[in-house]
Amino acid sequence: MIKMLSVKGVSSGYGKLLAIHDVDINVKKGEVVVLIGANGAGKSTLLRTISGVLRPSKGQIIFQGRKINGYKPHSIVKMGVVQIQEGRGILARMTVKENLEMGAYLRSDKGAIEKDLVQTFEKFPHLKDRLSQNAGTLSGGEQQMLAIGRSLMARPQLLLMDEPSLGLAPVIVEFILETIHDLREKDEYTILLVEQNANQALDVADRGYVLETGRIVIEGKSQELRDNEKVQRAYLGKTIRSREN
């Protein structure tokens, strides 16, 4: 398979404080790769560094053969890397429709955008009835659907998802993970996924990395991670987590 993203020896953080150290990860075209780690391990920091929100202090990020670190987020979106923020990043004072339109901000193919909107409504029928509603009034689950739908409106080559199940009821978590599964199977999206629900995330992922205090400590196929004793103890136990934003 073709290598889509490679992160090579990247260290990054906030000001002088580094939150990730010498991180190496790869994502191939068509894969779903999951990033597992405890709170504060640096998962979001890694995604933010890939999407250009943070600049790495060391290392390289290569996307489709091109070095992308050093570019601003809007340029990286243009190259095809789209991040769904932790906490969803909904534009609360704009309507659902406007949020979806903003997803296609860099596109000008009006006809195709309309078609993609229709597809989005097929995936998330909930959204269709709420088009003219302010997005801030949606429930948490609906907001996450909107966030995913909006990111797809950009027709991304690589989708970065930061804890899409955060703070959602189990049924909705199930639905979101199913959606991710479909995105990969039916629509052939490539996805780098951050998840705390390691169990379910490994169900939809091909491979995974475990991040501990800013370093990759374990990597492997989903099944290998499942069988790993340390992973079982730390991430596959019955730890139910719920947290807002």
Added chain:
Amino acid sequence: MIFQQLINGLMLGANYSLVAIGYTLIFGVLGLLHFAHGEVLMAGAFMGFYIILWTDLPLYITLPLTMIATGALGIIIDLLAIRPLRKDFHLAPLLSTIGVTIILQNLAVKLFGGYGTRFPDAIKDYHFKIGSLFISSINILTLGISIFLMIALYFFISKTKIGKAMRAVSESHLTAGLLGVNVDWIVLLTFGIASALAGASGVMIGLAFHAISPFIGLTFALKGLVVMLLGGLGNVLGAMIGGLILGMAEVLAIVVLPTEINLQDIFSFGIMILILIFRPTGLFGTRITQG
């Protein structure tokens, strides 16, 4: 009499609205109180003055030219005085805009003198007599232009792609950037639009009051602030309506409470203090940029 005053009040208020919209747009995208905004209005008044004086161009050309010039001034202010400081602690850009105020005001005094200047009559002022009312054509015209500009702006931010990007930036720089919006560019554009509106207002104030001075910025800046608070920070529609309300309220205050002293300003700032105490989010709520 009251009706006549109401027209005057609306005209005055529409100018407050134009100033307040600029404040509120910039506050929306940067969370910054742009102190020098009134000085941009003053600069617009003088630019309009010299365009009319030197070229004798008609108003429908003078006004857009002035708007382009003050728009450019706003963009330069962002580039030179605000952007380099944006990553510093949050008071730095604010202090910098106060610095710009001082520079522009002193520059104007140096160039144009500290006294009032008579503004040339770019258009003839007709006074209609309807029944017992006298209505000035300039007042009607400036009111019409202001309302036109406000409607155009409202259409721009609620319907166009770039307008929506502006609202996205005013909600979150991070989210807007991750959607592909060039945030720096949108901020620049916002300064341009806000400053163009202030420039238009400067010309119209010159026309309506027949006189300008390097200090008119301050009065309108303060009134604009009151209106921004009245309408809710970052709320464009609130700023539009708030300005009209304040303008009419001021004029009515003069009619109802005739005195020797200038009650008008006491009244306006009294309103501001009351709002800050009882409704700090403004009459129409905070930062609902669309309306």
